Amino acid sequence: MILYDISSVIAPDMPVYKNRDEKRPRFVTSKNFSSSPVYEGRLDFDLHSGTHIDLPLHLFPEGDNSDSWNCTHSFTRSYLLDFSRIKGDRITAGELEDKTRDLKMDWHQSFDRTGFTILLKTVNSKLDKFNFSFVFLDHSGANFLARQNVTGVGIDALGIERDQPGHPTHKALLKSGIWILEGLRLDGVPEGEYILALLPLKISGVEALPARAVLLSPDSMPPIYR
Numbered sequence: 081m082i083l084y085d086i087s088s089v090i091a092p093d094m095p096v097y098k099n100r101d102e103k104r105p106r107f108v109t110s111k112n113f114s115s116s117p118v119y120e121g122r123l124d125f126d127l128h129s130g131t132h133i134d135l136p137l138h139l140f141p142e143g144d145n146s147d148s149w150n151c152t153h154s155f156t157r158s159y160l161l162d163f164s165r166i167k168g169d170r171i172t173a174g175e176l177e178d179k180t181r182d183l184k185m186d187w188h189q190s191f192d193r194t195g196f197t198i199l200l201k202t203v204n205s206k207l208d209k210f211n212f213s214f215v216f217l218d219h220s221g222a223n224f225l226a227r228q229n230v231t232g233v234g235i236d237a238l239g240i241e242r243d244q245p246g247h248p249t250h251k252a253l254l255k256s257g258i259w260i261l262e263g264l265r266l267d268g269v270p271e272g273e274y275i276l277a278l279l280p281l282k283i284s285g286v287e288a289l290p291a292r293a294v295l296l297s298p299d300s301m302p303p304i305y306r
Contacts, residue, residue: 084295085293087130087131087293088131092104095238097128105130106125108121108124127289128262131261131263131264133149133280133291134250135254135259135287139251143254146284149289154278155278157274157276161179161183161201166202169242170216170217171200171215176221176224197233198234199295202215202235205264205266206267214237214242216240219244226258232258234261236265240260274298276294
């Protein structure tokens with residue numbers, strides 16, 4: 081069995097979106113051994129820092145919140161597409177169509193049984209600090225994926241889009257019922273097919289869920305996922 085942990089590490093000095101201090105996690109020691117027989121701590125943590133799932137409430141006032149998360153999404157067939165060598169700063173519909181052709185992928189014949197997720201690997205995974213010019217999925221790429229049998233889309237950036245007025249990438253995916261997974265770490269993971277094990281915290285009523293994400297080789301799961 082092949083296994084890759086593709087989650088971000090939660091730490092005070094972790095990369096956070098646009099280096100904003102309010103997004104940086106804060107660890108607080110509430111009890112220590114100098115005054116107590118036990119050691120305990122608290123975590124003040126922005127839901128959009130590190131590896132997390134964006135839900136419709138993030139963009140739409142009447143959108144579904146975390147209570148809508150279905151555990152059937154926690155184990156899905158997945159294909160990691162490597163865009164770490166693209167020349168520009170965005171993944172477009174054209175880039176996705178070229179990749180489909182190069183890999184001889186047939187979206188509907190290959191991934192029509194349980195739904196699937198697409199993970200986008202870029203040069204973002206090689207960086208250990210926030211890059212204001214990170215590679216992102218643009219509106220045309222989001223519309224392309226929305227036309228496929230896609231359950232979710234993930235990327236190795238803290239945002240799936242960058243400075244697009246009106247957030248069209250988020251809206252194109254979320255309106256199509258496609259959840260968004262941000263903050264992945266994909267360096268060293270080869271392009272190809274996997275099983276994505278995605279286990280978010282069970283938090284009620286919020287617009288985003290911190291998650292642990294792991295990729296497994298397809299032969300490690302029951303036949304329905306293969």
